[in-house]
Amino acid sequence: MARAFSIRRQRGFTAIAITCFFALYLPIAVLVFYSFNAGESLASFDGISLRWFTKAFQNQQVIDASIRSLQIASVAAVVATIAATMAALATTRTEPYRGLTLKYAFINQPLMIPEIVTAVALLIFFARIKIWTGYSGLGYLIAAHTAFCIPFAYLPIRARLENMDLTLEKAAADLYATPWNAFRYVTLPLLWPGILAGFMLAFVISLDDVVITEFVKSAGQDTLPTYMLGQIRRSITPEMNAISTLFLLLSICVVTVFFIVNRKRV
Amino acid sequence: MTDAAGTIEAEQNRNIRKRWLLSLPALLIILVAATGPLLIVLLYSFLAPGPYGDVQWLPSFDGWVGVFMEKDIFDGTFSLASAHVSIFMRSVMLSLVTTILTLLVGFPTAYFIATRPEKTRELWLFMITIPFWTNLLIRTFAILEVIRNEGLINGLLLKSGLIAKPIQMLFTDGAILTGMVYVYLPLMVLPLYASMEKLDFRLVEAGYDLYATPFRVLRKIIIPLVKPGIIAGSILVFIPALGAYVTPSILGGGKNMMLGNLIELQFGQGRNWPLGSALSITLMLIVMVALLVYVRNAGSQGSRHG
Numbered sequence: 001m002a003r004a005f006s007i008r009r010q011r012g013f014t015a016i017a018i019t020c021f022f023a024l025y026l027p028i029a030v031l032v033f034y035s036f037n038a039g040e041s042l043a044s045f046d047g048i049s050l051r052w053f054t055k056a057f058q059n060q061q062v063i064d065a066s067i068r069s070l071q072i073a074s075v076a077a078v079v080a081t082i083a084a085t086m087a088a089l090a091t092t093r094t095e096p097y098r099g100l101t102l103k104y105a106f107i108n109q110p111l112m113i114p115e116i117v118t119a120v121a122l123l124i125f126f127a128r129i130k131i132w133t134g135y136s137g138l139g140y141l142i143a144a145h146t147a148f149c150i151p152f153a154y155l156p157i158r159a160r161l162e163n164m165d166l167t168l169e170k171a172a173a174d175l176y177a178t179p180w181n182a183f184r185y186v187t188l189p190l191l192w193p194g195i196l197a198g199f200m201l202a203f204v205i206s207l208d209d210v211v212i213t214e215f216v217k218s219a220g221q222d223t224l225p226t227y228m229l230g231q232i233r234r235s236i237t238p239e240m241n242a243i244s245t246l247f248l249l250l251s252i253c254v255v256t257v258f259f260i261v262n263r264k265r266v
Numbered sequence: 267m268t269d270a271a272g273t274i275e276a277e278q279n280r281n282i283r284k285r286w287l288l289s290l291p292a293l294l295i296i297l298v299a300a301t302g303p304l305l306i307v308l309l310y311s312f313l314a315p316g317p318y319g320d321v322q323w324l325p326s327f328d329g330w331v332g333v334f335m336e337k338d339i340f341d342g343t344f345s346l347a348s349a350h351v352s353i354f355m356r357s358v359m360l361s362l363v364t365t366i367l368t369l370l371v372g373f374p375t376a377y378f379i380a381t382r383p384e385k386t387r388e389l390w391l392f393m394i395t396i397p398f399w400t401n402l403l404i405r406t407f408a409i410l411e412v413i414r415n416e417g418l419i420n421g422l423l424l425k426s427g428l429i430a431k432p433i434q435m436l437f438t439d440g441a442i443l444t445g446m447v448y449v450y451l452p453l454m455v456l457p458l459y460a461s462m463e464k465l466d467f468r469l470v471e472a473g474y475d476l477y478a479t480p481f482r483v484l485r486k487i488i489i490p491l492v493k494p495g496i497i498a499g500s501i502l503v504f505i506p507a508l509g510a511y512v513t514p515s516i517l518g519g520g521k522n523m524m525l526g527n528l529i530e531l532q533f534g535q536g537r538n539w540p541l542g543s544a545l546s547i548t549l550m551l552i553v554m555v556a557l558l559v560y561v562r563n564a565g566s567q568g569s570r571h572g
């Protein structure tokens with residue numbers, strides 16, 4: 001059958017798009033493929049083996065860094081999501097009021113500033129505080145991660161809220177529900193998918209961060225990405241591929257859940 | 267003022283106060299751990315460097331002078347800091363070329379996704395979203411694996427006998443460019459897709475009815491309609507590319523620095539915090555100019571359509 005003329009068709013676009021998808025996935029596929037390499041080098045594939053995964057799981061530094069990453073990401077994502085939910089409730093479904101635009105600008109500010117600048121700023125600021133207080137724990141990293149996670153958590157929550165009108169809450173109030181009960185039994189269940197999406201975004205963003213963590217961390221506070229950065233700069237063994245593959249798997253899981261949660265509302 | 271009006275106003279004020287209280291935690295966290303410290307960077311850029319990093323509390327313009335000038339150690343005259351100028355130029359050029367290349371590849375890709383049937387469109391979109399949320403470091407590492415001397419391309423070429431010794435691809439500007447295009451491409455595709463999804467194809471049809479060629483339809487109808495997406499995507503790519511740190515430090519090595527690496531150097535081995543601060547503020551200013559252009563364009567776009 002002859003191809004019908006389609007008004008949507010643009011010459012060459014499909015070819016470019018397919019090449020683009022191919023190019024996006026090829027390096028990742030190579031990376032994953034060679035994590036199963038029995039040999040040492042990329043130049044040759046010497047059969048399938050799990051030795052590099054075993055090695056990664058036995059590497060105490062990798063384990064410590066992973067645990068630290070998860071700790072920071074969990075705390076930062078929870079705090080950021082709570083703060084972002086409150087901020088979203090305060091900035092949607094209202095007549096414009098004085099300071100509203102300022103609030104938007106402020107909450108989205110971490111997205112506008114290059115990460116390296118924020119990293120430098122926090123390095124300077126926290127260095128001072130470390131001298132004043134003597135505290136040098138994970139608190140600094142958690143605070144920094146929470147701050148840059150807030151805009152990411154805020155976006156889906158706000159988007160969700162803007163699609164909800166106030167009628168149900170007003171109905172609840174008419175039936176003598178206290179503001180808290182109206183929130184707890186009406187707003188929160190409706191908002192839940194947005195909150196979940198916001199939390200997952202925040203979690204992934206925190207887990208992936210390299211630059212800010214690299215500048216803020218004290219000695220011995222490597223997260224998995226900063227540990228990997230250090231290793232990649234020194235010498236590369238397929239152990240890095242194995243760690244990357246596992247990391248990738250985690251990201252894909254979170255994104256998949258995010259995608260499903262986010263799509264369902266339509 | 268009547269009593270009723272007074273009560274309504276009081277009610278409104280209470281509502282606004284409640285809204286401020288609700289947004290307070292988010293605002294405070296961002297103030298303390300993101301925005302506030304930027305002011306300290308500004309302050310530090312006007313202080314003198316300490317001997318082992320940090321600063322001395324003496325006012326000094328050396329940091330700012332050092333952004334573009336360097337002092338001759340022997341006769342104390344100033345000349346243009348050619349190393350810094352070339353890093354600035356390289357950063358801006360690489361970021362611009364990255365933006366253009368991602369646009370050239372991203373536009374057809376976004377168009378392709380937007381014109382898929384409803385059912386498969388989700389899947390294609392998902393395929394773009396995965397790299398979008400995959401760790402940037404891992405994606406840079408993936409490129410490294412492909413282009414380094416012991417990497418995939420050189421390995422294949424060596425084995426096939428086409429070359430006798432590996433081609434040096436790593437630690438070049440081309441490597442940084444490849445890495446940045448690869449890493450930032452999803453940032454271009456997603457906003458482009460968002461505006462193409464809303465594209466009204468009846469307008470395209472009207473164009474064809476009036477005997478326009480496909481290329482003319484693209485140029486006169488599609489591109490003007492998705493311009494907000496083009497601008498948003500370009501900004502989303504240009505800003506992180508300009509401040510890129512991870513990609514150039516892995517793929518560019520020590521010689522092919524970009525601004526992000528130059529800044530890091532001042533806080534590391536360079537031990538010149540005021541210069542590093544001044545460079546950071548300069549980077550931020552360039553980004554702000556780019557954002558202003560964006561806001562002005564987006565603003566005029568909005569007023570034209572509504």
